[in-house]
Amino acid sequence: xxxxxxxxxxxxxxxxxxxxxxxxxxxxxxxxxxxxxxxxxxxxxxxxxxxxxxxxxxxxxxxxxxxxxxxxxxxxxxxxxxxxxxxxxxxxxxxxxxxxxxxxxxxxxxxxxxxxxxxxxxxxxxxxxxxxxxxxxxxxxxxxxxxxxxxxxxxxxxxxxxxxxx
Numbered sequence: 001x002x003x004x005x006x007x008x009x010x011x012x013x014x015x016x017x018x019x020x021x022x023x024x025x026x027x028x029x030x031x032x033x034x035x036x037x038x039x040x041x042x043x044x045x046x047x048x049x050x051x052x053x054x055x056x057x058x059x060x061x062x063x064x065x066x067x068x069x070x071x072x073x074x075x076x077x078x079x080x081x082x083x084x085x086x087x088x089x090x091x092x093x094x095x096x097x098x099x100x101x102x103x104x105x106x107x108x109x110x111x112x113x114x115x116x117x118x119x120x121x122x123x124x125x126x127x128x129x130x131x132x133x134x135x136x137x138x139x140x141x142x143x144x145x146x147x148x149x150x151x152x153x154x155x156x157x158x159x160x161x162x163x164x165x166x
Contacts, residue, residue, distance in 0.1 A: 030083045030084055031085045032054070032086045032108060033088070033112070034087070034088040034111075035112070035136070037117060037121065037126070037128060037132050038090060038117070040114040040115070040116060040117055040129075042090075045160075050086070057075070057087045059091035062074050068091075068094070071091055075091050075095035076095040076098040079096070080099075080103075087108070093132055093136050096108070096111070097139050106148060112151045112153060116154065118155075118158070
């Protein structure tokens, strides 16, 4: 998989590793966030966690009532909810950044980053995906310091069964 843009420029060690192991719910208190650019399968994957009893929150649900900053602020409050919890959306990286700016706690247990659109993206959607990667490059080191597991899934791996089979 290509490195994040920040890795390419700086020559640092990769910020995220491609995981080929299992991504299965480890406990009933686990908190998972799923992010990636538009049309990468975030909602599809979150439904699998809903089927396993997780409360699922979608950052897209905040779009109609909030501006970008307000939506990510509201979503950042979800990370204080007890698990099992799954938060998904393109606003997840900004919400995680806002959570970490105001609190020293570990926001989530696992961050799942989905690479590769499942269907065609418009130019605006592709640009939004680049924005997601920019914020991820900024926050991943802090997430790791707080003990968050980072899992980046390649294009085409979107079901828990596919992940387990790898």
